[in-house]
Amino acid sequence: MNNQISRRLRLDRQSFLGPNSDQILDQTRAATIGLGGGGSHINQQLAHLGVGDLLQIDPDIVEDTNLNRLVGATEEDVARGTPKVLAAERLVRGVNPWARVISYRNRWQQHVEDLKLCDVIFGSVDSITEREQLESLARQHLIPYIDIGMDVHEVENGYSIGGQIAVSMPGRPCLRCMGIITDQGLSEEARQYGAGGGRPQVVWPNGLLASAAVGMFVKLITPWEGAVKFPTLLEYDGDAQTLFPSNKLPYLENVRCPHFSELTAIGDPFWESKKH
Amino acid sequence: MKVILKITDDLLRSVLQDLRRRHAFALERVGFLLCRPDALPGGGLAIFAGAFHSVADEDYLDDHTAGAVMGPNAIRKALQVSYNKNASMLHVHIHEHKGKPSFSGIDNLETSLFVPDFWHVQPALPHGAIVLSKDSAFGKCWIPGADRPQEITDFLSIGAPITRL
Numbered sequence: 001m002n003n004q005i006s007r008r009l010r011l012d013r014q015s016f017l018g019p020n021s022d023q024i025l026d027q028t029r030a031a032t033i034g035l036g037g038g039g040s041h042i043n044q045q046l047a048h049l050g051v052g053d054l055l056q057i058d059p060d061i062v063e064d065t066n067l068n069r070l071v072g073a074t075e076e077d078v079a080r081g082t083p084k085v086l087a088a089e090r091l092v093r094g095v096n097p098w099a100r101v102i103s104y105r106n107r108w109q110q111h112v113e114d115l116k117l118c119d120v121i122f123g124s125v126d127s128i129t130e131r132e133q134l135e136s137l138a139r140q141h142l143i144p145y146i147d148i149g150m151d152v153h154e155v156e157n158g159y160s161i162g163g164q165i166a167v168s169m170p171g172r173p174c175l176r177c178m179g180i181i182t183d184q185g186l187s188e189e190a191r192q193y194g195a196g197g198g199r200p201q202v203v204w205p206n207g208l209l210a211s212a213a214v215g216m217f218v219k220l221i222t223p224w225e226g227a228v229k230f231p232t233l234l235e236y237d238g239d240a241q242t243l244f245p246s247n248k249l250p251y252l253e254n255v256r257c258p259h260f261s262e263l264t265a266i267g268d269p270f271w272e273s274k275k276h
Numbered sequence: 277m278k279v280i281l282k283i284t285d286d287l288l289r290s291v292l293q294d295l296r297r298r299h300a301f302a303l304e305r306v307g308f309l310l311c312r313p314d315a316l317p318g319g320g321l322a323i324f325a326g327a328f329h330s331v332a333d334e335d336y337l338d339d340h341t342a343g344a345v346m347g348p349n350a351i352r353k354a355l356q357v358s359y360n361k362n363a364s365m366l367h368v369h370i371h372e373h374k375g376k377p378s379f380s381g382i383d384n385l386e387t388s389l390f391v392p393d394f395w396h397v398q399p400a401l402p403h404g405a406i407v408l409s410k411d412s413a414f415g416k417c418w419i420p421g422a423d424r425p426q427e428i429t430d431f432l433s434i435g436a437p438i439t440r441l
Contacts, residue, residue, distance in 0.1 A: 113317045114317070116314065116316065116317070116322070117316065117317065119438060140314075140324075141282075141314065141322065141324065142282040142283075142284065142324050142432075142434050143434075144434065144438070169284075169434070169435070169436070170284050170434050171284035171286050171287060171434075172284075172286070219436055219437065220436050220437055220438055221437060221438060222437060223437055224437075229436070230436060262326075263310055263312055263326040263327060263361050263362070263363055264312070264362070265326075266312045266324040266326050267311070267312025267313050267314045267322075267323075267324050268312070268313065268314040268315065271312070271313055271314065271315075271400065271401065272362070272400040272401070274315075
């Protein structure tokens with residue numbers, strides 16, 4: 001079977017996503033920031049969907065403690081110290097050899113120019129500060145930002161799992177409006193700056209949150225008929241194994257985001273001082 | 277040169293709604309998008325629309341040589357908004373049909389006269405003009421230092437789904 005037929009057939013079962021959805025997906029550029037537990041699942045699904053341009057950024061290498069959740073990573077990667085982005089790229093190319101993949105093994109702040117060209121940015125980062133910075137960048141360039149977060153808390157009788165998927169759409173409520181970024185959270189994080197020790201993480205909530213995030217991405221990109229309205233904030237109760245539209249949504253519908261409402265929140269704030 | 281205009285679907289909807297209001301004597305309405313620019317890698321330009329300035333009813337001239345003729349106050353107020361808000365200004369009007377619109381002869385003439393005036397108040401910023409149709413758009417952008425206006429190559433409405441106009 002020739003390459004072009006094989007390429008067309010592999011997306012045949014998702015043609016319900018709309019006329020030309022395969023071309024639309026092929027022409028889409030999505031960035032995944034953080035290729036750990038959540039980001040590796042997202043990246044894998046983007047490859048299966050046929051997203052053509054993938055930008056993946058993570059500074060870390062694959063370590064022993066990642067193998068409980070990092071999709072595509074192997075024992076051999078641990079032994080070799082493979083960068084997470086290269087493990088992710090290998091997985092993508094195995095599924096979709098036509099994908100145009102750019103991988104950077106360092107901090108995303110060093111690749112703002114590449115990020116500007118993205119249609120959607122996925123954030124799968126641990127820190128609230130980084131979330132805030134990523135969202136600001138996305139807002140500056142009118143790029144939808146999809147954030148996933150998961151946490152395992154120690155409670156009286158054991159551990160409790162929670163999380164959320166948030167879509168920060170330009171012009172609509174942001175992560176601060178949703179209560180995901182708070183001054184208290186930022187202060188707390190600043191107080192713990194440099195503290196060692198990994199946070200508890202496990203594979204299935206990552207996979208579940210990543211799948212829902214990719215579902216939202218599909219609604220943003222394709223003309224799928226269901227893409228009229230979707231909840232921009234989903235919450236995950238890992239103890240009850242349920243994912244549900246946040247009860248903040250009715251309130252958020254009436255919120256006019258005060259955090260990114262100024263014209264100065266978009267474009268290059270230093271444009272006037274540069275030579276063009 | 278790649279020149280992208282991005283606008284949220286909410287803002288686009290409100291612009292269309294405003295421009296479709298009937299006027300007492302003008303046959304159509306016009307307004308201005310307030311924008312901020314950014315350079316794209318490889319030498320392109322992105323223009324991000326952030327707000328809309330509607331031309332007030334009383335600032336149209338009762339002159340039927342064109343669908344809408346702005347009086348001196350309309351231009352003066354738009355210049356003031358550009359100055360106060362540090363905004364790139366894109367003049368906007370509608371051609372009510374489907375498919376790719378284009379500038380009429382009078383659009384070409386008028387825009388080439390008044391768009392460069394915005395450099396008197398914001399000399400470093402690009403300014404321009406666009407025309408919207410029911411499902412598409414066309415526009416030109418005057419970039420400081422360029423010898424002629426650049427066509428806007430991509431119009432993106434950011435919503436669910438993201439739509440290319």
